[in-house]
Amino acid sequence: MISKKKNVLRAAAAVFAAAAAFTLVGPTGSAYAIDHVTCDPDAQFLKIWSHNNGKDSVDCYANGGKTNFGGWWVDKISTGNNDLKYYDANGDVLKIGRGKVMTFPNNPPKVTAIEIL
Template sequence: MISRTKKAARSMAVALAATAAFTITMPTSPAFAIDHVTCRGGENYLKIWSHKDGADKVDCYANRGKTSFGDRWVDKISTGNNDLIYYDANGDSVKIARWHEISFPNRPPKVRAIEIL
């Protein structure tokens, strides 16, 4: 009976040690889960006004992450409480700080992707 108890205790100790080693060695990184959300007044979402092929569109996003924007021409950006990087068709990346609103009346950028920081 004593040997079974020792074996069970030893097995439990090995399992706990393996779990601890796995937990310590795994890198921790933030979750990237940018979400396309319904635009609502009073919310502090990232809001982007754009057009493509004659169709105007308004999109809102929340949460950190990066997503494709479909090579749309951006007319206006309101960052809300989000820091933003947009990646344009020329290969440039442009960072816009939170609480800014920018309009592009004459030469709108063609945006391939957006990233909320």
């Protein structure tokens, strides 16, 4: 009887130890959440000027992550203090480093997604 109790206690201790170890070193995937934010001229946000179906838009983003951009045509990008990847409708991916301003006056890309690295 005593050995059964010891085995149960050992098994419970092993389960507890495994759970504690998983909690400490468990999934370490990145939890990024890109945010659409109000454009602040003093902040170094990613800022994108774009147009689609007769509408113009200026949008700012903060924090790392990837989001859908809806196939808008991009006229200008200011990366601020962000490294950026944009995904265009042709399947191309372009990386732009922080502190860059790019304009596309004659041939704007149609962007499907953006990613702050």
